[in-house]
Amino acid sequence: xxxxxxxxxxxxxxxxxxxxxxxxxxxxxxxxxxxxxxxxxxxxxxxxxxxxxxxxxxxxxxxxxxxxxxxxxxxxxxxxxxxxxxxxxxxxxxxxxxxxxxxxxxxxxxxxxxxxxxxxxxxxxxxxxxxxxxxxxxxxxxxxxxxxxxxxxxxxxxxxxxxxxxxxxxxxxxxxxxxxxxxxxxxxxxxxxxxxxxxxxxxxxxxxxxxxxxxxxxxxxxxxxxxxxxxxxxxxxxxxxxxxxxxxxxxxxxxxxxxxxxxxxxxxxxxxxxxxxxxxxxxxxxxxxxxxxxx
Amino acid sequence: xxxxxxxxxxxxxxxxxxxxxxxxxxxxxxxxxxxxxxxxxxxxxxxxxxxxxxxxxxxxxxxxxxxxxxxxxxxxxxxxxxxxxxxxxxxxxxxxxxxxxxxxxxxxxxxxxxxxxxxxxxxxxxxxxxxxxxxxxxxxxxxxxxxxxxxxxxxxxxxxxxxxxxxxxxxxxxxxxxxxxxxxxxxxxxxxxxxxxxxxxxxxxxxxxxxxxxxxxxxxxxxxxxxxxxxxxxxxxxxxxxxxxxxxxxxxxxxxxxxxxxxxxxxxxxxxxxxxxxxxxxxxxxxxxxxxxxxxxxxxxxxxxxxxxxxxxxxxxxxxxxxxxxxxxxxxxxxxxxxxxxxxxxxxxxxx
Numbered sequence: 001x002x003x004x005x006x007x008x009x010x011x012x013x014x015x016x017x018x019x020x021x022x023x024x025x026x027x028x029x030x031x032x033x034x035x036x037x038x039x040x041x042x043x044x045x046x047x048x049x050x051x052x053x054x055x056x057x058x059x060x061x062x063x064x065x066x067x068x069x070x071x072x073x074x075x076x077x078x079x080x081x082x083x084x085x086x087x088x089x090x091x092x093x094x095x096x097x098x099x100x101x102x103x104x105x106x107x108x109x110x111x112x113x114x115x116x117x118x119x120x121x122x123x124x125x126x127x128x129x130x131x132x133x134x135x136x137x138x139x140x141x142x143x144x145x146x147x148x149x150x151x152x153x154x155x156x157x158x159x160x161x162x163x164x165x166x167x168x169x170x171x172x173x174x175x176x177x178x179x180x181x182x183x184x185x186x187x188x189x190x191x192x193x194x195x196x197x198x199x200x201x202x203x204x205x206x207x208x209x210x211x212x213x214x215x216x217x218x219x220x221x222x223x224x225x226x227x228x229x230x231x232x233x234x235x236x237x238x239x240x241x242x243x244x245x246x247x248x249x250x251x252x253x254x255x256x257x258x259x260x261x262x263x264x265x266x267x268x269x270x271x272x273x274x275x276x277x278x279x280x281x282x283x284x285x286x287x288x289x290x291x292x293x294x295x
Numbered sequence: 296x297x298x299x300x301x302x303x304x305x306x307x308x309x310x311x312x313x314x315x316x317x318x319x320x321x322x323x324x325x326x327x328x329x330x331x332x333x334x335x336x337x338x339x340x341x342x343x344x345x346x347x348x349x350x351x352x353x354x355x356x357x358x359x360x361x362x363x364x365x366x367x368x369x370x371x372x373x374x375x376x377x378x379x380x381x382x383x384x385x386x387x388x389x390x391x392x393x394x395x396x397x398x399x400x401x402x403x404x405x406x407x408x409x410x411x412x413x414x415x416x417x418x419x420x421x422x423x424x425x426x427x428x429x430x431x432x433x434x435x436x437x438x439x440x441x442x443x444x445x446x447x448x449x450x451x452x453x454x455x456x457x458x459x460x461x462x463x464x465x466x467x468x469x470x471x472x473x474x475x476x477x478x479x480x481x482x483x484x485x486x487x488x489x490x491x492x493x494x495x496x497x498x499x500x501x502x503x504x505x506x507x508x509x510x511x512x513x514x515x516x517x518x519x520x521x522x523x524x525x526x527x528x529x530x531x532x533x534x535x536x537x538x539x540x541x542x543x544x545x546x547x548x549x550x551x552x553x554x555x556x557x558x559x560x561x562x563x564x565x566x567x568x569x570x571x572x573x574x575x576x577x578x579x580x581x582x583x584x585x586x587x588x589x590x591x592x593x594x595x596x597x598x599x600x601x602x603x604x605x606x607x608x609x610x611x612x613x614x615x616x617x618x619x620x621x622x623x624x625x626x627x628x629x630x631x632x633x634x635x636x637x638x639x640x641x642x643x644x645x646x647x
Contacts, residue, residue, distance in 0.1 A: 038440060042624075082631055091385050091440060092631040095579050100624025104333075107617040111337035116615075211617075219444050226441055261456035268445040272427065275437045284438070 005251070011133055012247035013240060015205050018142045019044065019197035021239030023221035025149050025232045030190030032153060032230060033183045034166035036289035037079050039094030041218025042101030043191050044198035047071045049105045051199025052121055052209045053112065061125040064203035065138075065196060072195015076188035084183045087291035098218075106211035118210045125204040138200050143236065145193070150232040162186055166285035169292040179292050194218065223271040230284060242267050315586040318635045319595070322584065326626035330618055344614040351608025352601030360486035366600025367557070368393070370495045371550030372578025373596055374502050375543035377587040379439075381506055382539035383519035388428055388443030389547040390575025391450030392421035396551025397564055397571045398454050401462055401471050404478035404556070413478045414494075414552050421548015422541045424450060429540035433533045439540075447575070451568070458564055470563040480557030489557030496593060498546060503589035505542070515539055547575060580623050583630045599623070 023040050030037060047068035055064025075097060082088045106117065113119045127134040153159035162182055164172035169179045197217070202209050220242055228234035245267050253260040331341035352362045372389040379386030396417035403416040428446055431437035462471040480489040506512035518525040518532035525532055554571060555564060564571055581599050585591035602623075606616040632638065 036440075038444070078628070082628070086633050088631050088633045091387075092583065093628050095387070095576070096624050096627030096629075096631060098624070099576065099580065099627060100621055103617045103620025103622070103624055105617075107333075107337075107615045107621055110615040110617075111339075216448060219448065222441065223445060259456050259460065261452040265449050265452040268448045272431070272442060272445045272449075275435070275441060276431055277435050 007133060009247045009251060012250060013243040014139050015136060016246040017240045017243035018138050018200055019217050020221050020224055020242050021142050021146055021236055022197040023194040023218060024224040024228065024235040024239055025146050026190035026193030027221060027225045028230050028232050028235055029149055029153060030186045031288050032166045032285055033162045033186035034169060034285060034287045035083055035183050035187045036090040037094045037190065038091055038222065039079060039097030040194040040221055041214050042098035043072050043075045043194040044218050045105050045214040046101040047195035047198030048202035048213055049108055049209050052202040055203045061123060061203040065199045068195045068199020069192050073188050073192040076191030079191060080184040080187040084180050084187065087293060090289045109209060109211060118208060120208045121203060124207045136204050138204055146232045146236040153232065166287055169287050173294060220267060223268065226275055227271055312586065314636045319584045319586060321635055321639060322626045322629035325629040326622040329625045330622040334618065339614050343612050344609050347612045348605035348609040351605030357486055358604060360488040361604040362597065362601040363492045364488045365603035366596040367492045367495045368550045368554045368574045369577045369581045369599055370499060370592060370596035371546045372575045373581035373585060373592045374499060374546040374589060376579050376582040377589060377592055378502060378539050378543045380587040381519050382515045382535055384536060384539055385440050386443060386540060386543050387440060387579060388425055388446050389578050391447040392424045392544045392547035393551035393575050394450045394454040394571055395420040395424040396548030397555045398457050400474060400552035400555045401564060404474045405472060408475035408478045410478050410480065413556055414549060417552025418545040418548045421551065422544035425540040425544030429537050433536055454568055458566060458568060464563065469566045472563065474556050474562040478556060479562055480553060482559055487559055491553035491557040494553065498549065499589040499593050511538060550574065580627045583627055
């Protein structure tokens with residue numbers, strides 16, 4: 001294998017890693033607090049769209065990233081109100097959010113830019129150079145977010161309280177922890193990171209908004225969460241592996257050695273095999289997805 | 296009258312869950328209302344758009360036939376979700392069972408050009424594709440949301456390959472080979488509507504019968520309510536869950552098969568799977584609005600079918616068709632609000 005190929009695979013896998021890891025880490029935090037969401041796919045898509053609008057209006061790609069973060073947080077609040085405060089089902093709103101975004105984004109692209117399907121952004125985020133290759137600063141941000149989230153979740157009192165809400169909310173409540181508050185803000189954090197992931201895709205990585213640009217990454221992130229056994233550090237490694245498959249498929253596709261569809265299938269098959277318990281049974285937090293009502 | 300053994304009108308009304316019905320109507324209204332606000336925000340005329348939408352779905356016999364035609368596949372995928380929900384399972388794998396049913400119809404009718412053989416193989420492959428999720432759930436405790444989402448993606452890439460690979464039409468590479476003529480579902484009169492709609496309605500009634508009038512169905516619903524209580528009652532929740540996945544897979548598989556075998560004039564899967572994509576996800580919404588009840592689902596499938604049928608007419612007024620998907624999303628989020636009926640009543644009382 002030539003050096004160029006290795007650099008291509010490394011660079012592409014790092015770029016592809018960012019949205020999956022950010023979303024996974026958010027989902028890990030939220031599920032550790034006990035809130036399940038399958039709406040990340042829609043959040044990524046919607047934030048990619050709004051992030052691009054924020055970027056174009058302000059003229060700065062970085063404002064687009066913040067805008068995506070903000071839109072993600074709004075979705076998190078919606079999901080949090082329905083699941084944490086109204087004690088509703090955790091899965092159904094996610095399905096709704098995914099559908100909503102799948103309708104809103106193509107509609108919005110048409111209504112806002114007047115083009116069907118795709119809009120190219122006039123600029124991208126600033127990149128730093130190593131040798132001849134450019135790298136996004138978001139790769140560093142992602143690594144820092146994953147490590148910091150792990151540290152807070154497993155090494156600080158705040159993290160202990162969050163995890164208590166997902167493992168044993170009754171005991172947490174008895175200790176005076178406001179379970180609803182922790183669960184709500186954990187949901188907001190989870191969705192905000194997915195929002196950042198979406199904006200990264202439009203204003204940095206791809207430089208465009210497309211109606212199917214999320215491409216299942218929200219679901220891959222959930223698979224990666226299970227794969228990582230609800231641990232942000234392992235999510236970072238798992239996310240890079242998923243990114244590597246992306247890169248591999250892009251590199252292999254024109255060579256027609258294996259149909260590319262089989263390479264795209266691999267991460268999902270791997271996830272099924274892993275959750276099936278061949279390597280080790282994945283264990284979600286005990287109260288994950290269960291509404292908690294005070295007696 | 297009661298002594299005759301037939302239920303009276305009031306008893307039938309009691310059986311229909313009035314509260315659930317009203318909640319679905321509210322959800323639909325909220326969806327349209329927020330949709331209208333978004334249309335206004337982007338300088339479209341909502342009244343004009345909605346009028347065109349309903350006209351497109353209802354204004355003529357052909358339009359009504361189109362409505363019923365569009366309702367057929369989503370009625371069946373909704374049954375998949377509903378059967379799961381009644382058994383306490385979040386089966387969102389209808390999407391990929393639908394793909395497998397569609398490709399099975401193409402593959403097997405080209406081996407033996409027989410209508411019933413095609414439908415049967417569609418159902419068989421749909422059920423087969425649901426099996427890994429069922430086994431993982433029953434024997435490994437793997438949450439079905441994760442396994443069915445993974446199976447949906449694996450199924451997507453599998454059929455993507457089958458469409459461009461083994462089953463690509465050599466004369467017309469933008470779609471698969473066609474279902475042979477003697478295995479196609481006949482259409483009703485001179486419309487786009489095939490007999491598939493009647494088969495789908497029969498399937499819904501059959502699912503209703505199984506769930507509410509058989510021992511198996513009782514066991515399924517009982518383990519959906521409370522697994523531990525069901526076990527004390529001598530019911531095996533494992534068997535109930537297995538059957539839930541299998542019957543659910545059969546319903547979507549049948550839907551996928553009929554989508555291809557009954558769709559004039561193509562009778563083939565188009566490149567990129569565009570004519571078989573998304574029906575499983577739509578079915579979830581249909582099922583939720585139909586309150587996971589097979590008979591409610593018949594009504595809500597026709598309603599969503601009408602929205603689909605009306606989009607092309609609405610598009611002519613310049614409104615992008617995706618607004619309908621957006622409205623569907625809002626309807627589902629609204630359905631997810633617990634105690635919607637009570638919230639509304641409280642709100643109305645405060646306003647008055």
